[in-house]
Amino acid sequence: MSTEHFDLFREASGNADRPIKVILFADLSGSTEMKGKLGEVAWLPTLGKFLDITSDAITGHGGTVVKYLGDGAMAAFDGEHAAEAICTGIQIQEMLRSAKAQGWLNDCVATVGIATGRVVEFKAPGGGLDYVGSVVDLAARLCGAAGPQAVWVDSATVASANMNKVSSELGRAHQRSPEDYLSDEWKVQLKGFAKPVKYREVVWHAKPFGPTNEVIGEITERSDRQGGRHADPHAAPAREGVVKRWDPDKGFGFIATVDHGDYYVNRRYIVGDEDLTVGRSVKFVPRPPLKEGAYPIAACTVQEGHRVRATFQRWVPANADFTFVDVCDHLGNRQSLYLSVKEDAADHRAGETALVVVDRNRKGLACRPADGAGDEGVGIDDRVA
Known part of the structure; x- marks a missing residue:
């Protein structure tokens, strides 16, 4: 210098x-x-x-x-x-x-x-x-x-x-x-x-x-701005509910829960591009309302029966029959889902993506690989979406 x-x-x-x-x-x-x-x-x-x-x-x-x-x-x-x-x-x-x-x-x-x-x-x-x-x-x-x-x-x-x-x-x-x-x-x-x-x-x-x-x-840790969107999936436990109302033209509706009241949801908070169906079970991440007096938000909402893209969190050992995957809505809110894994779907790297079907097991709403009847053309994609 x-x-x-x-x-x-x-x-x-x-x-x-x-x-x-x-x-x-x-x-x-x-x-x-x-x-x-x-x-x-x-x-x-x-x-x-x-x-x-x-x-x-x-x-x-x-x-x-x-x-x-x-x-x-x-x-x-x-x-x-x-x-x-x-x-x-x-x-x-x-x-x-x-x-x-x-x-x-x-x-x-x-x-x-x-x-x-x-x-x-x-x-x-x-x-x-x-x-x-x-x-x-x-x-x-x-x-x-x-x-x-x-x-x-x-x-x-x-x-x-x-x-x-x-x-x-x-x-x-x-x-x-x-x-x-x-x-x-x-x-x-x-x-x-x-x-x-x-x-x-x-x-x-x-x-x-x-x-x-x-x-x-x-x-x-997150800074002082708690409870916002795009947050840590483990910051608030996911909840289950039932679609109470859904307006496909306006793209919003409400989800009813047993112990926590109703939640507002719109298309931006749904994982994937499918509409919700009244009466179907959903799993979501609770978020505070956007303004005082409004309904709390059901972010990262997945509906039973929907096909969504998920990301493997970690290696799946060859002898395991389950792992966990992450799913995200259009605003980046995410949650982890339990995934039942078949032998031909084992040994996938963290970061790989796959289409999965939201399904119910004894633990509640989870998911399975989208490789069954009616799931043509899906499978593991080794490139991060």
Whole structure:
């Protein structure tokens, strides 16, 4: 480091007038493994397409590409453009997903981390501006901790963002409100930070994508915002009830329970795309009402007989006849279901998905693999949905 940089950084450490920036990091997930699998000839075009998508999304929302970092990129936005940075992260993920679906990219998924605050701004050797500081480190760490396809933001970004500007393709299709795009606030222990850092995930698709396997154990308790959507499935026990009313045209209804009264439900809180049927049994995760005096919410609702997509939580040993899977509604609320497993469905990895049928056993509503009569064309899918 030159003397000029030494003096700059030393003075900046105590300077309260440093510029406020929104810093975004985007990085290819599992790039090392993909390089070995695809080889350089196939890998380089994939990397090039990823960088093109990332650069277009950044500049299209008013940000600046600060630099490329091997298999990723760093961007900066002015402090009042936190919402635009969030939209950039969403667009990167949507464009990668679309490119993969159209066969342009193979196994190309990314993680995005965003943080907001005061940074040290300096001129890079190439002539452009670069940034350092704890906010830059935080954005990079959030990017590294987020799971494939996830967009993680710190609490300062959420506080700065005009969430009315944030939207996604799936969110527009399901008419999500601004608050539906954010998970509950959680804390994660990140390398280089003495205390757990508050973060929230941007729910741009059907459900949150969560953390990488390596940092699952570093996720601590939810912050003060208790009882919201996209919450820990174990924070409130799931309950069973019966569909009391369902309006298929308006897409909402009510569920009756024996001991806890009635719950409100709409299509966003149903797992899958099927309508509810009056009189059928359901299992759901209870959530508080959206406003005082309203009905509590039946989130992550599954109905007996429905086929839904579920994610294996862990390895299924070959000699076991059951395991547990997670299901999610359109807002990312999730619950775990007991799954009866046949011999031909054993030994599946955590993260694999399958279509299952919600069924009743002696433990209550659970599920079974959707491989029986009338379940044509289903089975285990070894790619995370």
